[in-house]
Amino acid sequence: MGTMSNNDDGAPVVRRIDRILAFASLGLLLISVACFFATMIIGEGVWPIVIIVQAxxxxxAFLLLLVLLVMSFARRGRAHKQ
Incomplete structure (x- = not known):
């Protein structure tokens, strides 16, 4: 893979995959909360996709955050070994 690089202050550079995982997790969590409120407010009809997203x-989102944390800790561990 590529070499590990740091910012001027010594902090590891945030990679694109880290940002994607973070924003995907946050977005999925916000969408599921919105689906929860939509089913509570409207409550009529059966919306299978809304119920699946809500459930x-x-x-x-939690699993995406765990993947992000594991990748971050692994990258920082490799950076400190160098």
Whole structure:
């Protein structure tokens, strides 16, 4: 892969995949909260996609955050070994 680089202050550079995972997790969590409120307010009809997002969205968002944390800790560990 590429070499590890740091900013001028010594902090590791934030990679694109880190930003994608962070924003995907936040976006999925916000969408699932919005779906929760939509089903609570409207409550009529069966919306399978809304119910699925409401049920599984926070779980997937949490897993994305865990992946982001593991990748970040691994990168920092490799940077400190060098």
């Amino acid at each position: 599984y969205g926070p779980i997937v």
